[in-house]
Amino acid sequence: xxxxxxxxxxxxxxxxxxxxxxxxxxxxxxxxxxxxxxxxxxxxxxxxxxxxxxxxxxxxxxxxxxxxxxxxxxxxxxxxxxxxxxxxxxxxxxxxxxxxxxxxxxxxxxxxxxxxxxxxxxxxxxxxxxxxxxxxxxxxxxxxxxxxxxxxxxxxxxxxxxxxxxxxxxxxxxxxxxxxxxxxxxxxxxxxxxxxxxxxxxxxxxxxxxxxxxxxxxxxxxxxxxxxxxxxxxxxxxxxxxxxxxxxxxxxxxxxxxxxxxxxxxxxxxxxxxxxxxxxxxxxxxxxxxxxxxxxxxxxxxxxxxxxxxxxxxxxxxxxxxxxxxxxxxxxxxxxxxxxxxxxxxxxxxxxxxxxxxxxxx
Amino acid sequence: xxxxxxxxxxxxxxxxxxxxxxxxxxxxxxxxxxxxxxxxxxxxxxxxxxxxxxxxxxxxxxxxxxxxxxxxxxxxxxxxxxxxxxxxxxxxxxxxxxxxxxxxxxxxxxxxxxxxxxxxxxxxxxxxxxxxxxxxxxxxxxxxxxxxxxxxxxxxxxxxxxxxxxxxxxxxxxxxxxx
Numbered sequence: 001x002x003x004x005x006x007x008x009x010x011x012x013x014x015x016x017x018x019x020x021x022x023x024x025x026x027x028x029x030x031x032x033x034x035x036x037x038x039x040x041x042x043x044x045x046x047x048x049x050x051x052x053x054x055x056x057x058x059x060x061x062x063x064x065x066x067x068x069x070x071x072x073x074x075x076x077x078x079x080x081x082x083x084x085x086x087x088x089x090x091x092x093x094x095x096x097x098x099x100x101x102x103x104x105x106x107x108x109x110x111x112x113x114x115x116x117x118x119x120x121x122x123x124x125x126x127x128x129x130x131x132x133x134x135x136x137x138x139x140x141x142x143x144x145x146x147x148x149x150x151x152x153x154x155x156x157x158x159x160x161x162x163x164x165x166x167x168x169x170x171x172x173x174x175x176x177x178x179x180x181x182x183x184x185x186x187x188x189x190x191x192x193x194x195x196x197x198x199x200x201x202x203x204x205x206x207x208x209x210x211x212x213x214x215x216x217x218x219x220x221x222x223x224x225x226x227x228x229x230x231x232x233x234x235x236x237x238x239x240x241x242x243x244x245x246x247x248x249x250x251x252x253x254x255x256x257x258x259x260x261x262x263x264x265x266x267x268x269x270x271x272x273x274x275x276x277x278x279x280x281x282x283x284x285x286x287x288x289x290x291x292x293x294x295x296x297x298x299x300x301x302x303x304x305x306x307x308x309x310x311x312x313x314x315x316x317x318x319x320x321x322x323x324x325x326x327x328x329x330x331x332x333x334x335x336x337x338x339x340x341x342x343x344x345x346x347x348x349x350x351x352x353x354x355x356x357x358x359x360x361x362x
Numbered sequence: 363x364x365x366x367x368x369x370x371x372x373x374x375x376x377x378x379x380x381x382x383x384x385x386x387x388x389x390x391x392x393x394x395x396x397x398x399x400x401x402x403x404x405x406x407x408x409x410x411x412x413x414x415x416x417x418x419x420x421x422x423x424x425x426x427x428x429x430x431x432x433x434x435x436x437x438x439x440x441x442x443x444x445x446x447x448x449x450x451x452x453x454x455x456x457x458x459x460x461x462x463x464x465x466x467x468x469x470x471x472x473x474x475x476x477x478x479x480x481x482x483x484x485x486x487x488x489x490x491x492x493x494x495x496x497x498x499x500x501x502x503x504x505x506x507x508x509x510x511x512x513x514x515x516x517x518x519x520x521x522x523x524x525x526x527x528x529x530x531x532x533x534x535x536x537x538x539x540x541x
Contacts, residue, residue, distance in 0.1 A: 006386050006397070115401070172424070172425075175399055175401050349423055350427070
């Protein structure tokens with residue numbers, strides 16, 4: 001077993017990205033994400049990688065766009081206001097069918113907001129944010145270990161579907177230290193094999209290869225009939241992702257559940273504390289924790305609404321965003337209640353317990 | 363077993379470092395740990411604080427609302443978190459910087475003049491290690507050997523003299539904790 005290292009989420013995801021073969025990283029600093037860019041600044045030169053602190057988030061995402069066209073593993077990261085600035089570029093990357101990994105260490109919004117943990121970018125991440133018909137694969141970690149593991153997964157999914165992938169984290173997971181175990185770094189041979197996978201679409205494939213030819217990469221298609229076909233093809237790709245890549249965790253799910261909680265990321269961690277306490281007190285509560293928030297595990301939720309379940313409770317660090325997806329999943333069969341905290345404030349396990357038991361305000 | 367700790371003090375007193383080395387030692391002892399700092403803007407003279415959880419099962423929420431142990435290096439830390447300590451919990455505080463102490467009678471309290479002890483040992487930098495020592499002496503939460511090992515790895519090359527002072531401070535803390 002690999003050695004356990006006590007590390008901040010921001011640093012762990014950066015280290016894991018490098019091990020996954022990321023050698024191109026472009027970003028602009030912002031709290032609470034800055035340890036990530038700092039780690040990349042320190043480590044990229046040591047692995048013959050490229051680190052650029054861009055002049056802005058807009059510049060950084062466009063560097064990602066360009067670099068991704070070479071077929072190499074590319075990453076950028078930011079926190080909420082900076083991610084908003086990247087949205088135009090993300091739409092271009094999606095439109096051009098390119099892989100890239102974007103890490104969002106969310107903070108309180110809207111606007112400049114504050115620097116405390118929040119989940120207010122759920123809509124932006126899962127429903128668009130940039131313009132046009134596109135989808136991001138969105139992964140939501142809830143521990144530092146999972147945050148690190150998702151770097152590897154994000155690059156694999158980005159390559160597999162030639163689609164941008166976002167890791168939707170938050171200030172708590174970025175700043176917190178927990179023990180992490182890392183996978184071994186990709187070997188030179190594995191890196192070369194990754195390169196070769198991209199020769200059929202990247203800009204300048206290795207000229208020594210037989211049948212190599214240059215590819216044009218673009219998101220502009222002025223002929224509506226051609227664009228129509230392009231977008232229909234994108235749609236088919238998104239269908240495939242929805243079919244293959246839904247991930248979620250079932251926590252304490254059983255026939256005895258009286259209430260089912262749905263929460264992701266940091267909110268799910270706090271909900272687990274509440275569920276554990278209630279279990280000790282003799283009340284059985286289950287939880288579905290979406291790991292991919294797009295594609296969304298609608299069926300996983302509707303499948304666990306057993307006979308005894310009275311209601312569904314959604315906990316989020318926002319005014320109520322994912323709750324809309326949960327309502328689609330529940331489809332009117334049961335009441336769906338919502339507990340939210342905003343401004344970068346976290347709820348306590350007690351507040352979640354009260355919401356589950358219906359004793360809030362007592 | 364699950365122990366929730368808040369360590370708190372002025373910026374520079376080493377409250378966050380207390381948390382880091384407790385978490386590291388807990389990890390070395392084979393336990394699950396989490397370390398969550400406050401990273402917002404804090405008023406000068408306020409508190410820098412960290413939530414640490416050490417448990418033999420998976421840690422759900424890393425945020426400590428009601429600590430089993432509060433380590434307070436200054437008075438604002440007691441004022442801010444003292445009332446949240448669990449009943450029969452433990453307050454360890456630095457009498458040199460906490461003139462008002464606590465009024466609570468339902469908790470264990472260990473007082474130590476940590477500034478004076480550190481000054482006597484020879485460096486104000488080791489004030490926080492006295493507090494860690496007290497935690498170990500009183501609760502046995504983490505093993506001294508694991509902590510010594512971590513500190514040695516961290517300081518032996520960088521500053522062997524300071525390592526020595528740190529270990530003296532921890533041992534002094536353990537003595538106080540065991541009383």
